Amino acid sequence: MKTKKKRSDCPVSFSLEAFGDKWSLLIVRDLMLKKKCTYGELAKSDEKIATNILAARLLSLEENGIIQKLEHPDSKAKVLYQLTQKGMDLIPIIVEINLWAEKYTDIPEKRKELLAQMNADKEGFIRNAFKELESNL
Amino acid sequence: MKTKKKRSDCPVSFSLEAFGDKWSLLIVRDLMLKKKCTYGELAKSDEKIATNILAARLLSLEENGIIQKLEHPDSKAKVLYQLTQKGMDLIPIIVEINLWAEKYTDIPEKRKELLAQMNADKEGFIRNAFKELESNL
DNA sequence: ACATTTACTTGCAAAAAGCAAGTGTTTTAA
DNA sequence: TTAAAACACTTGCTTTTTGCAAGTAAATGT
Numbered sequence: 148m149k150t151k152k153k154r155s156d157c158p159v160s161f162s163l164e165a166f167g168d169k170w171s172l173l174i175v176r177d178l179m180l181k182k183k184c185t186y187g188e189l190a191k192s193d194e195k196i197a198t199n200i201l202a203a204r205l206l207s208l209e210e211n212g213i214i215q216k217l218e219h220p221d222s223k224a225k226v227l228y229q230l231t232q233k234g235m236d237l238i239p240i241i242v243e244i245n246l247w248a249e250k251y252t253d254i255p256e257k258r259k260e261l262l263a264q265m266n267a268d269k270e271g272f273i274r275n276a277f278k279e280l281e282s283n284l
Numbered sequence: 285m286k287t288k289k290k291r292s293d294c295p296v297s298f299s300l301e302a303f304g305d306k307w308s309l310l311i312v313r314d315l316m317l318k319k320k321c322t323y324g325e326l327a328k329s330d331e332k333i334a335t336n337i338l339a340a341r342l343l344s345l346e347e348n349g350i351i352q353k354l355e356h357p358d359s360k361a362k363v364l365y366q367l368t369q370k371g372m373d374l375i376p377i378i379v380e381i382n383l384w385a386e387k388y389t390d391i392p393e394k395r396k397e398l399l400a401q402m403n404a405d406k407e408g409f410i411r412n413a414f415k416e417l418e419s420n421l
Numbered sequence: 422a423c424a425t426t427t428a429c430t431t432g433c434a435a436a437a438a439g440c441a442a443g444t445g446t447t448t449t450a451a
Numbered sequence: 452t453t454a455a456a457a458c459a460c461t462t463g464c465t466t467t468t469t470g471c472a473a474g475t476a477a478a479t480g481t
Binding site: 156 | 291370377
């Protein structure tokens with residue numbers, strides 16, 4: 148976990164230094180909601196992240212303790228990326244971001260079921276997402 | 285509200301296009317938690333945002349409907365910046381970001397009271413922040 | 422009337438993002 | 452058993468964004 152000088156001691160600033168860019172939370176979303184776990188799967192995101200940028204963001208997320216790299220059970224050629232506890236703790240933020248977006252843009256069909264769950268029982272959804280992710284740790 | 289092509293139809297991506305950079309949420313934080321409302325006050329943030337970047341971010345936040353510019357009651361030389369409804373709806377996200385940071389970094393004294401309130405009664409804190417901000421609309 | 426405050430803008434250098442192509446190891450298929 | 456394909460990246464280059472320092476113009480205070 149690399150230490151670089153903080154811009155300020157504000158907790159919001161601290162957080163943004165860890166994931167406050169256009170890509171990091173999309174990677175977290177894929178690991179969290181889309182169950183992607185390899186470099187190749189992450190590279191195929193809808194937003195078409197460039198491969199060098201993906202590598203850079205994965206490194207930065209790892210340095211920030213949000214994800215970890217593990218051996219993939221299926222093959223030595225693959226790498227298994229997964230959220231750490233610290234990364235899983237971003238679930239509530241991802242949920243609130245989804246709920247905010249729902250108020251101000253159209254939600255695609257494939258995400259509506261998830262949004263419905265978040266709306267019906269936010270705490271429950273978060274607990275559940277946690278449980279699922281924790282079973283991989 | 286300028287329309288630029290979306291990277292994808294994902295709600296998280298939509299949100300990040302509106303405030304997913306190193307500065308936008310700090311400006312929102314200042315408007316929301318620090319009761320700053322003029323260009324000069326925002327420019328004096330702990331993180332020392334460059335004046336041209338501040339101008340650019342304020343414009344982008346305005347184009348995204350998150351803040352609005354109004355005449356300042358005290359002087360024609362001043363501009364009053366404030367959160368719109370859409371901007372106020374970011375409160376839950378800001379709260380979750382604060383709570384995440386609290387788990388992983390030291391919180392400065394001046395923010396501890398606020399964090400205590402968020403922890404004691406998250407919903408209540410959010411309702412209250414809303415009420416305060418709405419009284420300015 | 423003149424200095425100061427306020428909200429910016431401008432020009433340039435540095436950093437980051439984006440694109441296309443390439444590398445090296447591991448796995449699959451002939 | 453060997454050549455092709457899959458996989459996880461790297462490298463080199465261009466474009467875009469950020470950051471710094473200085474400047475501008477209107478409104479205000481003295």
